[in-house]
Amino acid sequence: MSEIYCENLCITYSQKEILHNLNIKIRKNKITALVGSNGSGKSTLLKTIARIVMPSSGSVYLDGKSIHRYSSQEVAKILAILPQSPEAPQEFTVERLVQYGRFPRQSFFGSLSPKDYKAIDWALEVTDMQDLRKKRLSDLSGGQKQRAWIAMALAQEGEYLFLDEPTTYLDMRHQIEVLNILENLNRTQKKTIVMVVHDINHAAKIADHIIAIKNGRILTEGNTKQILDEKIIEDIFGVKGLIISNRIDNTPLFFPLEVSYV
Structure with a gap:
């Protein structure tokens, strides 16, 4: 399996430093959650690792070689990224959208092969979208649309x-559906997942490793029990609260109480 890591990664926009000297190794076959307050740099970090943003200095490495030395098609065969609020023509069917995930692997003539159709069927199946494959995107709920986009990424x-806040704008039920799909992909397919997460409890639910970003720097990183600490969360988000225990499996959860002005 390919290895992705970052060394001394820096991003600067208009002379403003967004990310500073980050060193990160993506853990294979694990779920990594990037957390932090708005503007902390977590989405920029995700895009930089995925070769969408060019670093000002430092490098992202894929199998020991700068990721920017690979072609876009070569990278797309190794990683798929689902941005926030992706867009496609609303008259597209789910199946047509998912077919676009095969683009990096299609022949020069662009026709779909039996292998392509098999990958498309698999992606629709694992996202529970088989019965909706002929539905237009305009006829789907928000949760169904997000599952369709995940299926497109999986078809690659x-x-x-890589996912940028995959549960944003979804109601509670659809948030859980998406998180369950991602967790199942990791546990059964050994898919390595890196996602920006808005809700610390969502990260706690499924992530094996959490990286907390603050002001463009890594504040701390670790597993759920290490990160879900009242003082650490106050440092990350500026919110005071309590750590409570999930009575089903005794995993920690954060209950927010008030804004911290320290």
């Missing part, structure tokens, strides 16, 4: 799946 058959 990359080793890595």
